[in-house]
Amino acid sequence: MARVCDLTGKKAIVGNKVSFSNHKTKRRFNPNLQLKKFYIPEDDMWITLKVSTSAIKTINRKGISAVLKQAVEKGHLR
Numbered sequence: 175m176a177r178v179c180d181l182t183g184k185k186a187i188v189g190n191k192v193s194f195s196n197h198k199t200k201r202r203f204n205p206n207l208q209l210k211k212f213y214i215p216e217d218d219m220w221i222t223l224k225v226s227t228s229a230i231k232t233i234n235r236k237g238i239s240a241v242l243k244q245a246v247e248k249g250h251l252r
Contacts, residue, residue, distance in 0.1 A: 177204055179226040181233075181241055183250040212238045 178185045184205040191201040206227045211220050216239060225233075233241050245251040 177207060178224075179205060179207060179229055180223045180251055181225050181229045181245045183248070184226045184228075214238055214242075 176185070186202045186204045188200060189203055190198040192198055207224050208227060208230065209222065209224050210230065211222050212233070213220050229241070242251065
């Protein structure tokens with residue numbers, strides 16, 4: 175399974191790990207993803223999504239229906 179947020183499309187980025195001696199090696203910065211169930215009252219159904227914690231905060235502010243609509247428009251969700 176890919177480490178990609180279903181709603182925002184956030185995924186891992188690559189950067190450098192820098193030691194005390196300033197030696198640089200490649201590392202990955204993974205998003206903070208959580209498997210979460212959401213209830214959609216319009217469809218009277220539950221859905222399970224792999225979402226980032228920032229997406230959970232957005233859902234709390236705007237509501238699941240509005241966020242799902244934006245994700246479909248942006249192409250992150252079908």
